[in-house]
Each structure stands twice: as C-alpha cells, then as structure tokens.
Amino acid sequence: MCSLKVGVKRRKVLNTSEELLELPKNELINRILQLEAHNKQLKSIVAKQNDSKAKQDNENRKRKRPFDFSRFPKHHIAIKLLYLGWDYQGFASIEDSTNTIEHHLFAALKKCCLIESRESSNYNRCGRTDKTVSAFDQVISLTVRAAKEGDPPLEYCKMLNRLLPKDIRTIAWKPVPENFSARFDCKRRTYRYFFPRGDLNLHAMQKGAEYLIGTHDFRNLCKMDVANGVVAFERTIDKAAIEIISKSSCHKGSGFDMCEFVLTSKGFLWHQVRCIMGVLVLIGRGQEDPEIICQLLDTTTFPRKPQYCLAVGEPLNLFHCDFDLDNWIVEKSSINEVVQTLQQEWATHSMKGVMIEQMLIGLHRITDSVNLSLQSGGLLQGTQSKVYTPLSKRPTCESLETRIAHYVEKGRIEV
CATH class of the missing domain: 3.30.70.660 (Pseudouridine synthase I, catalytic domain, C-terminal subdomain)
Incomplete structure (x- = not known):
C-alpha cells in the first residue's frame, strides 16, 4: 500500500501588478489563455441565464417572507434515492451546468424548506457517479428540518418527489447519528x-x-x-x-x-x-x-x-x-408512485427494444447472411x-x- 502523502496546492491569487511582473513570460501567457477561456465560458452561462431572468424576477417579487428555520428542530438523516442518469452530466454538481442530479436534489431541498443551504447541511454522498451513469441505491446524508414536537414526522420522500424530475426519485429515509457520513460509513x-x-x-x-x-x-x-x-x-x-x-x-x-x-x-x-x-x-x-x-x-x-x-x-x-443501518422508513404512497413511474419507463424502453429485435429477426428470415450476434x-x-x-x-x-x-x-x- 502506498504511504505517500499528497496535498493539493492551490494556485496563488495575484492581486497587484508587481506580483504579475515577477511571473515568467510563459506562465503569464498561460494565465491569460486560461482567463480568456474562463471569460468565454462565463459569457455563455450568463447568456443562458438572461433568458429566464425576467421570469425569475417576477417570482422573486411574489416570494413570501423568508422561512424562519429557527422555529423548527433539525435532525440528521440518510436518504436513499434512485435515478436514471442517461440524460445527466453526472451526480455531482459542476460549475458550468445545472444538468446534474445534485443540482435538482438541492433545488428541491431548498424549495420545500428542508435546508437553508448546502454549506450548512452537513451533506455527504455515498458515490459520485459519472455522466450517463445511473443508480438504484445511492445514499446521501444531511441535516434537515424536522417536525415540531407532537406533530407527525415529515414525509421527506413525498415532499422531494413532488419537486424532482421523474427520473430522480427518493425511495426511503432514516434518522442517523449526527456524525454519520454517507461517504465514509459505507461498508x-x-x-x-x-x-x-x-x-x-x-x-x-x-x-x-x-x-x-x-x-x-x-x-x-x-x-x-x-x-x-x-x-x-x-x-x-x-x-x-x-x-x-x-x-x-x-x-x-x-x-x-x-x-x-x-x-x-x-x-x-x-x-x-x-x-x-x-x-x-x-x-x-x-x-x-x-x-x-x-x-x-x-x-x-x-x-x-x-x-x-x-x-x-x-x-x-x-x-x-x-451500511450498518436497518429499519429504513418507506412511505407507502410515495413508493407506489415510484413503482408506477419505473413501470412506465420499463414499458416504453421494452416496447422499443422488442420492436427492433423483431425487425432484426425478420431480416434474418429474409436472408441467412444476417448476423444476429453483433449486439456488443x-x-x-x-x-x-x-x-x-x-x-x-x-x-x-x-x-x-x-x-x-x-x-x-x-x-x-x-x-
């Protein structure tokens, strides 16, 4: 096992012309090229956001007074979720795209006032799946708003699934200790x-x-x-x-x-x-x-x-x-909706697959030269x-x- 310890060294931020003059010419050129590329990327992002700016401004005007999180208790929970990642840029958030699982997940968490921000939620994920990769049993852990004493527990899966895209579904949740981490406690x-x-x-x-x-x-x-x-x-x-x-x-x-x-x-x-x-x-x-x-x-x-x-x-x-966890809370009405959604997805893709399979078999009947073993x-x-x-x-x-x-x-x- 390699015992080499490595620390990632962040590039120094230069704030004065004197500091820039001390840099070698090739490094100055590299920095300029990087800044030009970053500037082009930012312009593209701003252009996309401007299209929806008017709509967002209207929503902001209609927004109610800020939610008072101090009136509610909090607790740490784990959430199981599944997603079909074929049309996403991966699970983890990235700077230049909103088309990630985490982006939609945190948008839903904030919209139903379960968290104030990602930074304050003590968030961890079990796996970081790449672009187009799916998950059936992804697990996240975070601290969320809880029900007041004497009130029935919040139905987290129902609340989130109402706001999430159809191909991202939460399926179960469970209270866990404050120090539980979906990343580090996975066996x-x-x-x-x-x-x-x-x-x-x-x-x-x-x-x-x-x-x-x-x-x-x-x-x-x-x-x-x-x-x-x-x-x-x-x-x-x-x-x-x-x-x-x-x-x-x-x-x-x-x-x-x-x-x-x-x-x-x-x-x-x-x-x-x-x-x-x-x-x-x-x-x-x-x-x-x-x-x-x-x-x-x-x-x-x-x-x-x-x-x-x-x-x-x-x-x-x-x-x-x-994980060393059992007795996950499965909300019956929510899980039934998940099953129905997946059945519809299965039916759609299966019908397409069978249709293409029958076409290939039909071609094989026309001529014996058709090779029906090239699927890989x-x-x-x-x-x-x-x-x-x-x-x-x-x-x-x-x-x-x-x-x-x-x-x-x-x-x-x-x-």
Whole structure:
C-alpha cells in the first residue's frame, strides 16, 4: 500500500501588478489563455441565464417572507434515492451546468424548506457517479428540518418527489447519528454493468473477472486522478462476476440474452468499473486472453497503462450501498408512485427494444447472411480499428511517477 502523502496546492491569487511582473513570460501567457477561456465560458452561462431572468424576477417579487428555520428542530438523516442518469452530466454538481442530479436534489431541498443551504447541511454522498451513469441505491446524508414536537414526522420522500424530475426519485429515509457520513460509513459498494450477450464468450470474461478478486494496484484499470492528489491505486475487490440475468425467448442461443458484470468493493477509483469492463469486452471478443487482467494488475509487466477504450456509461448502475443501518422508513404512497413511474419507463424502453429485435429477426428470415450476434459492438466508446492491436503492443499513457513529477512542478500538488 502506498504511504505517500499528497496535498493539493492551490494556485496563488495575484492581486497587484508587481506580483504579475515577477511571473515568467510563459506562465503569464498561460494565465491569460486560461482567463480568456474562463471569460468565454462565463459569457455563455450568463447568456443562458438572461433568458429566464425576467421570469425569475417576477417570482422573486411574489416570494413570501423568508422561512424562519429557527422555529423548527433539525435532525440528521440518510436518504436513499434512485435515478436514471442517461440524460445527466453526472451526480455531482459542476460549475458550468445545472444538468446534474445534485443540482435538482438541492433545488428541491431548498424549495420545500428542508435546508437553508448546502454549506450548512452537513451533506455527504455515498458515490459520485459519472455522466450517463445511473443508480438504484445511492445514499446521501444531511441535516434537515424536522417536525415540531407532537406533530407527525415529515414525509421527506413525498415532499422531494413532488419537486424532482421523474427520473430522480427518493425511495426511503432514516434518522442517523449526527456524525454519520454517507461517504465514509459505507461498508461496500456494488456496481452492475448490464450488457447483451451478442457474440461475447462469457466463460472467458468470467475467468478474467475472477483475477480481479483480492487487493491489487489498479492504476492500469482506471483513470489516474493525480491532479487532485490521488496517488494510491490499491483497492480490494470482494466480488467480480459475469452473470446471465434474462434469456431471449425469440431466438435460441441468442445474442439478445441480457447479462451483467457485478463488481463489489469498499471503494472505487475514477472510471475503474468502465475500464475493467472495456478490457473484459476485448476478452469476450477473443481479442485478448483472460490473463491480460493479471498482466495489467502487475505494474512490472505494465508500468504504464496501454491506451484502450472505456466501456460506455449508460449500462452502468450503482446498484447497492451497504451500511450498518436497518429499519429504513418507506412511505407507502410515495413508493407506489415510484413503482408506477419505473413501470412506465420499463414499458416504453421494452416496447422499443422488442420492436427492433423483431425487425432484426425478420431480416434474418429474409436472408441467412444476417448476423444476429453483433449486439456488443456498441459497448466501447470511440471508434475501433479494423485491424486489432494487442494491448501489449499499444502506445502507453504516462507513468504514475511522471504524472506526480509533472503536477509537483506545476505546483498543483505537494509530495
């Protein structure tokens, strides 16, 4: 386990012309370019906001007097939520977009006066899912307004779901100790990556997945986030399995069978699941042997990560977060609405899927030359070369040591 301690060094704010004159010419140029790019970005954001400014001004005039939080008690709670992340820029808030799960979540929390601000809410999240990634069992913890003594408890799920988009739903909540953290008190997290069988060799993929179990250095199976101080890449995998979850009734031995890759660990690295799945797809296609996983986990064999494609994000789901908590409060009326919403989503997508499947089977009846086992072709990002190059012969990324030295020199981190 790497014991190296790293601190992220923030760039100094320069306030006087004398301080600017002391900078080297190349750094001044870099700062000017960064400021120009940031200014362009801000102008774009302001332009978007101006369209709704008049409407917002009217709402502000109609706004009632500020809510008096001092009249109500507060308590710390955990909330379970699910979301379909396909159309979002990720779970965590980002500066240049409002299209994140957290943005909508905090907008709802503030609108129903459960919190005054994010900063004062003692907020933590269990997982930070990326763009297009979904979750069934995301957990957050925060301090919220409680009911007055003698009043019935507030129905948090009902209150929030009334304001949240249909593809973001809270499903349960529970009072927790004040020091409880959804991030640090999670015992393990389970991701499920759903994919069609297609022409993939599931047995070979399972063999490759089994090599992941245990404690390993995953620097070659993630995106190294050295700029933010992450320099230790050892993680322990508790479960890694390839499983068939549903068989197609239309075509025996079918590429239409749906499968999943299940991965469980206490914590994950950036893009770790999608990097692993990307390599497993290569194994399933017969382009790599299952033992390539062992080689990538050996930093002597692969001191630098070979360049390869990530698996796409849409099929990935943070499906379970395990805590030492029980007796979650499930509001019956609220959960029934969630079930109905998901059933409608399932019906819409299933009808589209079955329609396309029947079209493909119809084409197969017309001509035997139609290959009905190409479903895995869309699992990897980017374009693939017609002539396959083994991972061992591909160009590589910079080594961990080189990246650390680079960011130390830039003043981004301190070792």
